[in-house]
Amino acid sequence: MASNKRIEVHKTEDALIKRLCEYIENISKKAIEERSAFTIGVSGGSLIGALAKGLPGVKTEWSKWKIYFCDERIVPFDDTESTYGAYKKALDGVVPIKDDQYRKIDPKLSAEEAAKDYIGKLKADFGNVQLPRFDLLLLGMGPDGHTCSLFPGHPLLQETSVWVAPITDSPKPPPSRVTLTFPVINNAATSIFTIWGAGKADMIKRVLADKEDLPVNQVSPKNGLVHWLLDDAAATKLNGL
Numbered sequence: 001m002a003s004n005k006r007i008e009v010h011k012t013e014d015a016l017i018k019r020l021c022e023y024i025e026n027i028s029k030k031a032i033e034e035r036s037a038f039t040i041g042v043s044g045g046s047l048i049g050a051l052a053k054g055l056p057g058v059k060t061e062w063s064k065w066k067i068y069f070c071d072e073r074i075v076p077f078d079d080t081e082s083t084y085g086a087y088k089k090a091l092d093g094v095v096p097i098k099d100d101q102y103r104k105i106d107p108k109l110s111a112e113e114a115a116k117d118y119i120g121k122l123k124a125d126f127g128n129v130q131l132p133r134f135d136l137l138l139l140g141m142g143p144d145g146h147t148c149s150l151f152p153g154h155p156l157l158q159e160t161s162v163w164v165a166p167i168t169d170s171p172k173p174p175p176s177r178v179t180l181t182f183p184v185i186n187n188a189a190t191s192i193f194t195i196w197g198a199g200k201a202d203m204i205k206r207v208l209a210d211k212e213d214l215p216v217n218q219v220s221p222k223n224g225l226v227h228w229l230l231d232d233a234a235a236t237k238l239n240g241l
């Protein structure tokens with residue numbers, strides 16, 4: 001059976017961001033042509049700065065974008081830990097995305113209530129389907145191999161049906177968060193990890209060469225593709241894989 005995983009290595013961080021943005025442009029174009037909307041899930045952390053650099057060069061119908069959060073921290077929007085807050089700060093005035101195009105998690109609720117509330121928001125957009133199917137998820141990888149707020153050894157890795165789950169014991173602060181679960185992640189049409197820098201080279205080897213049982217390796221779309229976009233520095237320990 002053909003693998004659903006594609007690995008690409010690019011010389012520099014800038015080349016990597018350019019490639020990521022080519023994917024975003026092409027995937028958004030196709031989705032907008034087919035359904036007049038583009039549904040994208042975004043992660044937090046280092047990805048935000050990369051998107052702030054690359055997105056201004058993307059040719060797309062920005063008004064057709066609906067932006068969801070792969071995970072979010074339960075903190076006020078003006079807290080530096082808020083992923084939505086960080087996107088607003090990084091992208092406002094940089095790309096013409098209006099505030100109502102972001103599907104936000106409600107940080108005034110408890111993690112449990114915020115997860116239920118977010119499921120309601122997804123149902124309002126995707127309808128009463130068994131699982132939502134995002135056009136694109138932009139995923140990150142933490143130094144411990146976590147993605148979204150799905151951490152190594154956590155019981156949430158076993159979730160099989162709930163779309164969005166609360167977590168109140170995140171090993172990475174802040175502890176209270178909500179996250180998409182693997183059934184939803186693996187129902188996306190395309191997922192892209194964009195990883196750069198020597199600091200992630202060891203973990204990239206463990207994930208892509210040694211194929212360790214880590215959360216990022218649970219990303220395996222049922223009917224879609226997962227791309228791993230790396231720069232030379234992150235790929236140094238792959239030995240040309």
Ligand SMILES: O=C1O[C@H](COP(=O)(O)O)[C@@H](O)[C@H](O)[C@H]1O
Pocket residue numbers: 042043044045046047070071072139140141142143146147148149172
């Ligand atoms: O806590 C989180 O970490 C991961 C990875 O972040 P990075 O800064 O190492 O790229 C991120 O993908 C996730 O959305 C975030 O909540």
